[in-house]
Amino acid sequence: MRELCKHVTGKFMINKHLIIASWAPLCAFVVLGCCWGAFAALVPDLQAAIGAGDGELAGVMLIAAIGAITAMRFAPWLDSRLGRYGVVTLCAAxxxxxxxxxxxxxxxxxxIAMFLCAASTGSLDVVMNAHLSQIEAHEGRPLMSFHHAMFSFAYAIAAFSTGLIREFGGGAVISFAIIGVFGLLMLPSMVLPKQVELANDGNGTPTSSANRFVVLIGIVIAIAFMAEQAAEGWSALHLERSLGVGAALGAMGPAIxxxxxxxxxxxxxxxxxxxSEARVIQIAALFAACGSTLAATAINLPLTYIGFAALGLGISVIAPLGLALVGRVSPADQRVKAISNVALIGYTGFFIGPPLMGGLAELASLSVSFGALSLLLAFISLALIPMLARSFQKD
Known part of the structure; x- marks a missing residue:
């Protein structure tokens, strides 16, 4: 057991050298988490400010999603033009x-405001993940899970802090201004150092089975991101509306x-x-489905919190391990293109989740919306992962 622990910690522990090497994208992950964490806690206030129903709010998020997806397609072009200053420029935007x-x-x-928020963060997300992937390859150590974890911790702290600000009478202007000042202080750290250039691996021609694999794992990641963003964007509203709690207790949903x-x-x-990565994803998706079901059907606050906790634990590993699986099984001459295509499919779910949740809430209720998430997550475990396994067998 001791030897296993040494092996695991030796392979996956983040040390000072790795943090320094990846400091620029790490700062961007933290700031991005703060922005979206504050937004999640402020959704009830933003909705009330414009006097919108769930369907109208879903429309706002849908148009924002279009902006994000469009911007993501231009992110590589922007990055090539901005070079070392790509991350810092997009984060400032x-x-x-x-x-x-x-x-x-x-x-x-x-x-219009959310369109600009989603477009700028969509581009930033692609660029910072691309540079982090380059640093991973250069250092020969996994960094993706750690950086995504820092995003999540920043998100939780920002959501909880924003809930406290709301509870004491503060609003969106004050909350976003605080995030802005914090981010401004972090910007100088986001200028990328000169990195060792990696070979262009995009010249290979993928086989039909490789294309099928990319599409399947892309759908898995899309559902995970859809569940993540939908739950984060609507959990505060669900708690405040369905259980009648105040702003601080409502903000505990996205914080948890x-x-x-x-x-x-x-x-x-x-x-x-x-x-294996696929088995972990299968177990995690089923666990997350159970958590979403509990959050949708719980009749008191503690059970709802437990449901959100289970949902968070389950969906947390799906996207990072999905990307790691793609990198591991893709041939060297196809790896960059495969990861890029999977990320594009996956992040589509990141932005369409909230408007889909809002549309279902308008037609039925937020409880029904969280129930629908349960079905999608169960679909990963019961259908998509077995399809991936058959794809491997055919190869």
Whole structure:
């Protein structure tokens, strides 16, 4: 047992050298987590400010999602033009965009503001993950799970802190301004150092089975991101509306999700020493489905919190391990292109989750929306992972 622990910690422990090497993208992950954590806790206030129903709020998020997905397609082009200053420039744009939602009191104004927020963060997400992947390859050590965990912890802290600000009479303008000041102080650390250039691996022609694998794992990650963003964006509203709690207790929903996702991401990579990535994803998706079901049907606050905790733990490992699985099984000459395609499919779910949740809430209720998430997560475990296994067998 001691030898196993040494092996696991030696392979996956993050040391000072690795933190320094990946400091620029790490700062971007933290700031991005703070932005979206504050937003999640402020959704009830933003909705009330424009007098919108769930369907109208879903429309805002849908248009924002279109902005994000469009911007993500141009992110590699922007990165090639901005070079070392890509992460810091896009993060500055995101911080500026997040000052806008709290100033809006019309549906059109909030829609434009969220379009800019999603477009800037969508581009930043692609660029910072791409540079982190480059640092991983250069250092020969896994860093993705740790950085995604830091995003989740920052998200949880920002959501909880914003809930306290709301409880004491503060609003969106104050909350986003605090995030803006914090992010401004972090910006100088996001200028990337000169990195060793990696070979261009995109010249290979993928086989049909490889294409099928990329699509399947992309759908798995898309559902995970859909569940993550939908739960984070609507959990505060669900608690405040369904259980009648105040702002601080409502903000505990996204805070618990962020905290448990951070813990799950730190521990999920080590589980692959016992199970394959696909098996861990299958177990995690089923666990998350149970958590979402509990959050949807619980009749009191503690059970709902437990449901959100289980949901966060489950979905936390799906995307990082999915990306790791793609990198492990893809041939060297196809790896960069495969990861890029999977990320594009996956992050589509990240942005369409909230509007889909809002649409279902408008037609039925938020409890039904969380129930639908349960079905999608169960679909990963019961259908998509077995399909991936058959894809391997055909090869």
């Amino acid at each position: 995101a911080l500026l965009a997040f000052q806008l939602p709290g100033l809006m009191n019309t549906w059109t104004g909030l829609t 999700l962020g905290l448990t996702m951070g813990v799950g991401r730190l521990g999920g990579q080590a589980m692959t020493q016992i199970f």
